[in-house]
Amino acid sequence: MRKGEETRTRILDVAEAAVLQKGFGGTSIEELIAETGITKSGFFYHFRDKNELAKALLNRYIENDERIYDEIFSRARDLMDDPLQSFLLGLKLLSELLSDLPNGHPGCLVATICYYERLFDREIQEINRQAALTWRRRFRGMFDEIFAVYTPREQFDVDQLADMVSTVIEGGIVLSKALKEPQSLPGQILVFRSFVKLLFQPVQQARAAS
Amino acid sequence: MRKGEETRTRILDVAEAAVLQKGFGGTSIEELIAETGITKSGFFYHFRDKNELAKALLNRYIENDERIYDEIFSRARDLMDDPLQSFLLGLKLLSELLSDLPNGHPGCLVATICYYERLFDREIQEINRQAALTWRRRFRGMFDEIFAVYTPREQFDVDQLADMVSTVIEGGIVLSKALKEPQSLPGQILVFRSFVKLLFQPVQQARAAS
DNA sequence: AGCAAAACCGTACCGACGGTACAGGAGCGG
DNA sequence: CCGCTCCTGTACCGTCGGTACGGTTTTGCT
Numbered sequence: 001m002r003k004g005e006e007t008r009t010r011i012l013d014v015a016e017a018a019v020l021q022k023g024f025g026g027t028s029i030e031e032l033i034a035e036t037g038i039t040k041s042g043f044f045y046h047f048r049d050k051n052e053l054a055k056a057l058l059n060r061y062i063e064n065d066e067r068i069y070d071e072i073f074s075r076a077r078d079l080m081d082d083p084l085q086s087f088l089l090g091l092k093l094l095s096e097l098l099s100d101l102p103n104g105h106p107g108c109l110v111a112t113i114c115y116y117e118r119l120f121d122r123e124i125q126e127i128n129r130q131a132a133l134t135w136r137r138r139f140r141g142m143f144d145e146i147f148a149v150y151t152p153r154e155q156f157d158v159d160q161l162a163d164m165v166s167t168v169i170e171g172g173i174v175l176s177k178a179l180k181e182p183q184s185l186p187g188q189i190l191v192f193r194s195f196v197k198l199l200f201q202p203v204q205q206a207r208a209a210s
Numbered sequence: 211m212r213k214g215e216e217t218r219t220r221i222l223d224v225a226e227a228a229v230l231q232k233g234f235g236g237t238s239i240e241e242l243i244a245e246t247g248i249t250k251s252g253f254f255y256h257f258r259d260k261n262e263l264a265k266a267l268l269n270r271y272i273e274n275d276e277r278i279y280d281e282i283f284s285r286a287r288d289l290m291d292d293p294l295q296s297f298l299l300g301l302k303l304l305s306e307l308l309s310d311l312p313n314g315h316p317g318c319l320v321a322t323i324c325y326y327e328r329l330f331d332r333e334i335q336e337i338n339r340q341a342a343l344t345w346r347r348r349f350r351g352m353f354d355e356i357f358a359v360y361t362p363r364e365q366f367d368v369d370q371l372a373d374m375v376s377t378v379i380e381g382g383i384v385l386s387k388a389l390k391e392p393q394s395l396p397g398q399i400l401v402f403r404s405f406v407k408l409l410f411q412p413v414q415q416a417r418a419a420s
Numbered sequence: 421a422g423c424a425a426a427a428c429c430g431t432a433c434c435g436a437c438g439g440t441a442c443a444g445g446a447g448c449g450g
Numbered sequence: 451c452c453g454c455t456c457c458t459g460t461a462c463c464g465t466c467g468g469t470a471c472g473g474t475t476t477t478g479c480t
Contacts, residue, residue, distance in 0.1 A: 022329050023233050024233070024236070029466075030466065040429095044469085050468090114317075115230070115325060116233045116236060125390075132389045160400075163394060164398060167384075174324050175376055175380060180339055191370050191371060194364050198364055201363075252458070256457095259438080425478085429474070431471095432471095433470085434469080436467085437466080441463105444458080446457080446458095449452105449455105
């Protein structure tokens with residue numbers, strides 16, 4: 001039982017790296033079992049087919065993603081009392097975290113699946129959609145708190161504003177990968193951070209705020 | 211010669227739609243020739259292998275992409291004399307264009323290839339990189355013009371600011387696809403537009419500007 | 421220690437797919 | 451009629467996803 005989980009995890013580790021580099025279609029099962037050191041039978045013991053592998057991979061990725069967001073923004077919440085300052089700090093911490101990845105962000109599985117939709121069943125597409133909706137709720141909650149304290153210089157739909165966080169991250173990953181400039185992603189996040197700062201900056205003076 | 215080009219174009223049309231829905235690995239050549247109505251030999255007469263198909267596909271996509279950008283922003287330039295107003299109008303036109311697509315944006319080939327990098331040769335990755343750099347130059351030029359007239363409320367690296375346009379578009383496409391909300395992408399572009407407006411808005415009053 | 425379930429391995433096989441090779445033919449301009 | 455472009459047809463190869471199924475080791479539990 002313990003052993004089984006370990007092997008399963010090892011398969012998922014190998015698969016995740018491969019899928020992020022070559023996509024699902026470009027990742028062969030035979031290649032996975034070769035690297036994992038198990039046989040084909042062993043693989044199909046753990047996953048009925050490639051679709052189930054994708055599902056497990058996606059669920060694990062999303063879980064981990066949420067954990068990281070939780071850590072970063074709860075730490076930011078601990079350090080800053082003000083919701084705006086806390087959010088801005090969170091973005092900074094996120095940017096720093098991504099900046100420290102030696103080879104840049106490996107890629108987002110949610111995005112990978114977006115560009116593969118027709119290959120997977122509705123269930124996986126729905127998991128993907130829920131992940132994006134969870135991101136929206138998370139950041140919407142933060143913006144709601146900010147709006148309770150600050151008056152923005154311009155009116156926005158809060159959901160769209162919340163989605164902007166995910167948009168910048170996903171887009172930043174794509175651009176970073178295309179340009180082969182790992183530092184582009186953290187940079188884009190900081191640009192967005194400045195925009196948010198600008199949005200809630202009091203009209204009069206341009207000081208205050210980190 | 212004319213006939214050959216026509217067939218080649220038809221293959222590319224079918225391939226582009228398929229690749230954007232299922233990725234390169236998920237698109238089989240046999241499926242392409244079935245839909246195009248030619249034989250396998252016919253296909254390999256036009257393209258030596260899948261890699262060359264990808265290259266042709268990408269080049270055509272980028273060309274078309276550039277054409278659309280040219281049209282939109284040169285039209286905006288004709289309608290507005292001020293570089294900022296012209297840029298803001300361009301973003302609005304872009305948003306409207308994307309909003310009118312019945313099934314939403316089909317996806318960006320540059321992004322598709324990003325998530326497939328290891329499958330293609332360096333040449334394709336370089337074409338992809340150059341495309342992103344061309345976007346950067348395009349928007350950087352616009353921001354340079356704006357900076358010559360306006361003083362921003364916050365200092366930015368101009369390249370990073372220029373990249374933000376591509377980031378928002380690429381990220382918006384991913385989010386739109388993940389959420390299955392076609393209107394998300396044009397919405398995100400408008401949010402970004404507001405941010406740009408905000409950035410160059412004079413400190414005193416919040417009127418003026420579109 | 422003994423037993424059952426879990427966690428594999430080995431082998432054989434299938435159809436689909438990417439790709440190669442090569443022979444040939446239709447249509448067309450010169 | 452030649453030669454070129456633009457294909458078709460056929461045959462074949464290796465890889466891959468997936469199935470089937472029997473056998474074996476490992477593990478946890480009593």
